[in-house]
Structures are given as C-alpha cells and as structure tokens.
Amino acid sequence: xxxxxxxxxxxxxxxxxxxxxxxxxxxxxxxxxxxxxxxxxxxxxxxxxxxxxxxxxxxxxxxxxxxxxxxxxxxxxxxxxxxxxxxxxxxxxxxxxxxxxxxxxxxxxxxxxxxxxxxxxxxxxxxxxxxxxxxxxxxxxxxxxxxxxxxxxxxxxxxxxxxxxxxxxxxxxxxxxxxxxxxxxxxxxxxxxxxxxxxxxxxxxxxxxxxxxxxxxxxxxxxxxxxxxxxxxxxxxxxxxxxxxxxxxxxxxxxxxxxxxxxxxxxxxxxxxxxxxxxxxxxxxxxxxxxxxxxxxxxxxxxxx
Amino acid sequence: xxxxxxxxxxxxxxxxxxxxxxxxxxxxxxxxxxxxxxxxxxxxxxxxxxxxxxxxxxxxxxxxxxxxxxxxxxxxxxxxxxxxxxxxxxxxxxxxxxxxxxxxxxxxxxxxxxxxxxxxxxxxxxxxxxxxxxxxxxxxxxxxxxxxxxxxxxxxxxxxxxxxxxxxxxxxxxxxxxxxxxxxxxxxxxxxxxxxxxxxxxxxxxxxxxxxxxxxxxxxxxxxxxxxxxxxxxxxxxxxxxxxxxxxxxxxxxxxxxxxxxxxxxxxxxxxxxxxxxxxxxxxxxxxxxxxxxxxxxxxxxxxx
Numbered sequence: 235x236x237x238x239x240x241x242x243x244x245x246x247x248x249x250x251x252x253x254x255x256x257x258x259x260x261x262x263x264x265x266x267x268x269x270x271x272x273x274x275x276x277x278x279x280x281x282x283x284x285x286x287x288x289x290x291x292x293x294x295x296x297x298x299x300x301x302x303x304x305x306x307x308x309x310x311x312x313x314x315x316x317x318x319x320x321x322x323x324x325x326x327x328x329x330x331x332x333x334x335x336x337x338x339x340x341x342x343x344x345x346x347x348x349x350x351x352x353x354x355x356x357x358x359x360x361x362x363x364x365x366x367x368x369x370x371x372x373x374x375x376x377x378x379x380x381x382x383x384x385x386x387x388x389x390x391x392x393x394x395x396x397x398x399x400x401x402x403x404x405x406x407x408x409x410x411x412x413x414x415x416x417x418x419x420x421x422x423x424x425x426x427x428x429x430x431x432x433x434x435x436x437x438x439x440x441x442x443x444x445x446x447x448x449x450x451x452x453x454x455x456x457x458x459x460x461x462x463x464x465x466x467x468x469x470x471x472x473x474x475x476x477x478x479x480x481x482x483x484x485x486x487x488x489x490x491x492x493x494x495x496x497x498x499x500x501x502x503x504x505x506x507x508x509x510x511x512x513x514x515x516x517x518x519x520x521x522x523x524x525x526x527x528x529x530x531x532x533x534x535x536x537x538x539x
Numbered sequence: 540x541x542x543x544x545x546x547x548x549x550x551x552x553x554x555x556x557x558x559x560x561x562x563x564x565x566x567x568x569x570x571x572x573x574x575x576x577x578x579x580x581x582x583x584x585x586x587x588x589x590x591x592x593x594x595x596x597x598x599x600x601x602x603x604x605x606x607x608x609x610x611x612x613x614x615x616x617x618x619x620x621x622x623x624x625x626x627x628x629x630x631x632x633x634x635x636x637x638x639x640x641x642x643x644x645x646x647x648x649x650x651x652x653x654x655x656x657x658x659x660x661x662x663x664x665x666x667x668x669x670x671x672x673x674x675x676x677x678x679x680x681x682x683x684x685x686x687x688x689x690x691x692x693x694x695x696x697x698x699x700x701x702x703x704x705x706x707x708x709x710x711x712x713x714x715x716x717x718x719x720x721x722x723x724x725x726x727x728x729x730x731x732x733x734x735x736x737x738x739x740x741x742x743x744x745x746x747x748x749x750x751x752x753x754x755x756x757x758x759x760x761x762x763x764x765x766x767x768x769x770x771x772x773x774x775x776x777x778x779x780x781x782x783x784x785x786x787x788x789x790x791x792x793x794x795x796x797x798x799x800x801x802x803x804x805x806x807x808x809x810x811x812x813x814x815x816x817x818x819x820x821x822x823x824x825x826x827x828x829x830x831x832x833x834x835x836x837x838x839x840x841x842x843x844x
Contacts, residue, residue, distance in 0.1 A: 285646075285648035286648070287622050288594070288624040288628070291624060316591060317591050319592070319593040319596060323593070340816065345685070355815035358815055380650070509622075510656050511659070511660045512652065
C-alpha cells in the first residue's frame with residue numbers, strides 16, 4: 235500500500251470561460267502552482283463549485299488534469315453526489331486514474347436522514363467500486379450539506395471497511411467535534427483533516443493529518459509552512475498570521491473572493507467568473523478585499539507566470 | 540399553444556428492483572393507474588427519489604415511459620439539479636419528448652445564495668433550452684432544498700420570460716406564502732400549485748390551479764374528486780376527508796410510507812425498496828400505518844391489477 239495523502243490540500247477553484255465551460259489549461263496551471271507551493275489538490279470540493287458541474291464535466295476535467303501531467307497521487311477529488319450511482323461512477327473513475335483518495339459528501343438532498351440510510355449509501359458505494367486501492371475521506375460539512383456524518387456512523391464504517399474508510403474532512407467549524415474524531419478514531423489510523431487552517435495547529439497537535447482549506451487556494455505557502463513547522467517554537471505565531479489572512483477572505487463571499495484574488499494577482503480577469511447560483515464580488519466588496527489584503531502585506535507570488 | 544397542465548399531479552414514486560435499478564414496466568403501470576384515477580404525472584419529484592437517480596437514469600426512464608404509451612402531455616417531470624448543465628440537459632430532453640412542463644428545483648447545494656444568482660441560473664437554463672414549448676414550474680420547497688424562491692425572483696423571471704415561466708409548486712407549507720403568490724402573480728396567468736392537498740381547496744378558491752402532492756400517489760381518486768367538485772356544497776367535507784388520510788401518512792417517513800401502502804395494496808413487496816439514504820419502514824411503523832389506514836376505511840382499488 236502506498237503512503238496515504240496528508241498535509242495541506244486546496245479545494246482548487248475551477249476556472250471557467252465566459253460561457254461557463256471549464257478551462258482545463260488554466261486549471262492545470264493553477265494546480266501546478268499549488269503543488270509548487272507545497273499544497274495538494276482536493277479538486278472538486280465545495281470551493282471548486284464541483285456541485286455546479288455535471289458528472290461528465292468533472293470526469294473530463296480530471297482526465298485532462300492527469301493528461302497534463304499533474305500527479306494524481308497528490309489528488310483527493312470530491313466525488314459525493316445526491317445519487318449513489320453518480321458517486322460510484324465518479325469514485326471508480328478517480329481510483330482508476332490513480333488518485334490518492336476521494337473526498338465523499340453524503341447524499342445531501344433529503345434532510346433528516348438516518349445514520350442507517352447514510353451507512354447503506356457509503357457501504358453500497360464502497361462495494362460497487364470494489365477496488366482495494368480506494369481510500370474514502372468522509373466529508374462532514376453540515377453548514378452547507380445540512381446532512382452530517384456522526385461519530386456513530388464513522389465507527390460503523392471504520393469497523394466494516396478498515397483501510398478503505400481512511401479519514402474525514404471536518405468542516406463543521408466545531409473544534410469539539412474535530413477533537414472527538416481525533417480522540418476516538420485517529421488511534422485506529424483514521425486521518426482527520428481540519429476543514430480550514432484555523433484549526434490546523436490544534437489538529438496536528440491532536441494527532442490529525444492536516445487541513446483541506448478554501449484559503450489554501452490563495453495562501454498555500456504559508457499554510458504549508460505551518461504544517462512543516464508545527465512543532466517549532468514559532469508555530470503559534472505562524473497560526474496567528476494565517477488567521478489574519480483567513481479573516482479577510484471570510485468577510486466576503488468565500489468562493490468569489492478567492493477567484494477575485496487569483497484574478498488580481500494573476501492579471502487574468504477571466505478567473506472572476508463563477509457559475510450560477512454564485513455571483514462574482516460586487517465592486518465595493520472587491521475593493522474592500524484587495525485593500526485589506528494589501529494592507530496585510532499579502533500577495534500571490536509566481537501566480538500566472 | 541396547447542392548454543396548460545392543471546389539476547392534481549402525483550410526484551410518482553419510483554419502483555426499484557432489489558439491485559436499486561428502476562423498474563420501467565412497473566413504473567408505467569403505476570402511471571397508468573394514476574391517470575385512470577384522474578391524476579397527472581409529476582414524475583421525478585422529491586417523492587420520486589429523483590435526486591437519488593443519475594441524469595442518464597432519469598432520461599432513460601422517461602423515454603421508457605413515453606415508449607410504453609404514457610401520454611407526455613400529462614407529465615411535468617422534475618428537472619432541477621445542482622449543476623445548471625444537468626438541468627439544461629434534463630429539461631431539453633423532457634421538452635423534446637413532449638412533456639407539458641417541467642418542475643424545476645433551484646440549485647440546492649450552496650446555501651444562502653442571492654436572488655441574483657438564482658435568477659442567473661434559471662435565466663441561463665431557459666436561454667440554453669431555447670425552445671418556445673418550454674413551460675417552467677418553479678419548485679419552492681425550502682424544508683428540503685433549503686434554497687427557496689422569493690416573490691421578487693418570481694416577479695423578475697415572469698417579466699423576462701412571460702409564458703415560459705408558467706407557474707410554481709409551493710411546498711413551503713406556509714399558506715401565507717401561497718396566498719401571496721396567488722394575489723401577486725395568478726392574475727398574470729401564473730399557475731400556482733399547492734405542495735399538498737392540505738391546501739387544495741384554499742388554493743382553488745384563491746385562483747390556483749391544483750396541487751402536486753405526495754399522497755396523490757396513494758389517494759388519487761379522492762383528491763381528484765375535490766379538484767372537480769371544489770365549487771360544490773360538500774367541498775369542505777371532501778377536504779376534511781383528504782386531510783384525515785394525509786395525516787396518517789404524515790405520521791411516518793413519507794416516501795417509505797407511500798411505497799409500503801402501494802406494496803400492500805398491489806401485493807407486490809418489491810415496491811417497498813427505497814434507494815439510500817432513505818430506509819424502508821420498520822415493522823412497527825408499517826403495522827401502525829396499515830392499522831390506521833384500515834381503520835379509516837382506506838384502500839387502493841385497482842392497484843396491481
């Protein structure tokens with residue numbers, strides 16, 4: 235078995251053309267820039283607008299990324315959809331392409347579903363994919379999906395699919411929940427990723443493996459530096475520096491803000507395009523974002539080169 | 540222009556085989572039974588588990604239904620997905636097959652999205668489908684989708700796409716909202732469907748066109764009778780009778796309860812199967828449902844014959 239993916243991953247924002255088609259060339263360049271800055275590729279995450287892409291669009295884009303020479307061993311594509319048949323298709327495809335793992339949302343249309351129903355969903359998917367190389371990272375993001383992954387569900391899945399069910403991304407924003415996952419499951423080799431760099435240091439100190447964070451799209455080198463140096467004397471200072479930048483982005487709608495910053499520092503205005511139902515930043519939001527980032531001494535070196 | 544669809548529609552429950560594949564033959568028979576009982580076909584609704592089906596599964600099943608001779612002029616398939624590219628594909632396909640209209644969820648993964656973003660989504664879809672036969676029924680179901688359709692959004696869409704944007708299904712459960720839609724938009728030829736028969740009489744009295752209701756799957760003839768006789772002297776008594784049956788189903792998880800009743804009265808146990816993340820009724824729930832229905836004198840005549 236190859237070594238599991240760990241560290242800092244970015245839910246890579248997806249570049250669109252004016253007609254909303256994905257731009258595979260720009261996507262590959264962005265992924266290379268992130269890798270060069272020490273960050274892995276959680277492509278097709280929430281911040282990637284993956285759920286605004288059709289299944290064939292996602293499959294084609296992943297194939298183009300691999301064909302462009304971007305290393306699938308550094309990828310953890312999102313594959314969870316409302317229909318388990320879609321999730322099976324996306325997951326089998328990602329495994330076949332050699333991806334290190336997949337980040338799997340629970341089915342999120344029906345609300346108030348039972349752990350039994352979610353167990354059946356994950357179980358059916360694992361069995362249908364039927365590939366020992368599969369590594370599933372459960373995606374707990376109740377503020378968006380509104381359907382969460384309980385500790386009891388993790389326990390049952392880990393028991394029945396050890397090795398395959400490899401970890402979790404906890405985007406609950408609730409440190410107590412992350413801590414409970416670390417205490418109960420990390421000793422069994424279950425890899426806990428914090429849902430943002432806000433909890434990166436705490437997660438690493440608690441036995442977690444890293445973070446998968448929106449702002450790793452724009453501040454990758456500094457976040458990766460904390461991951462490398464978390465046992466150093468200046469770890470808390472590094473964490474505080476990350477928090478300052480994160481807070482600036484978090485004052486705006488996150489995905490349009492990430493794309494606006496990339497457009498600004500790459501000099502490529504096409505990056506501002508988001509698919510409906512999202513909307514790009516309004517001029518006042520954009521001005522405020524850039525003014526705050528510049529005042530903080532923030533920039534994105536090497537972008538667009 | 541042909542006459543618009545109206546009256547009582549059923550979000551037809553989807554029959555699955557043991558391996559969770561849809562059973563097209565059983566689906567066509569169920570649709571014929573509903574039509575014979577005076578109810579139209581809002582196939583691929585929430586109660587159809589449509590969001591648990593992949594796009595190609597939905598397209599194939601719709602084609603099989605039309606090929607089996609079920610009249611597309613009596614159909615309003617659900618086509619709204621998270622990715623507008625999926626919605627365009629499903630919608631264009633339904634229009635091409637001759638469906639009377641489509642019931643269109645807003646994109647529902649991202650929460651807290653703006654009316655501007657939802658307007659762009661619907662607008663993009665209408666323009667890309669680009670077919671004057673298209674009739675869009677907006678699907679407002681905030682308890683499930685968590686993304687709703689405001690009065691301001693309806694106003695803007697109606698202004699820009701008159702005739703194409705044809706109506707709404709209001710599953711908010713909030714009569715004040717339905718009433719506001721009726722008052723503001725029904726006079727402009729906007730067809731308001733209540734989200735359940737609970738509000739059927741009130742909706743018809745207020746100028747609405749009917750209802751699209753889960754329990755039209757199991758109690759079609761009685762609901763259709765109220766639609767025909769709503770101006771009669773016994774309308775309130777008919778409404779009260781519908782409410783009694785609805786309440787029995789509403790005490791259980793709705794979709795598994797509908798399927799359990801169909802399995803029971805058709806004598807075909809395969810009907811109990813739901814796709815994950817849903818779970819069929821537990822034995823105690825099933826016993827309670829059937830006991831209450833039998834005590835109310837309920838049955839499903841002609842089913843499975």
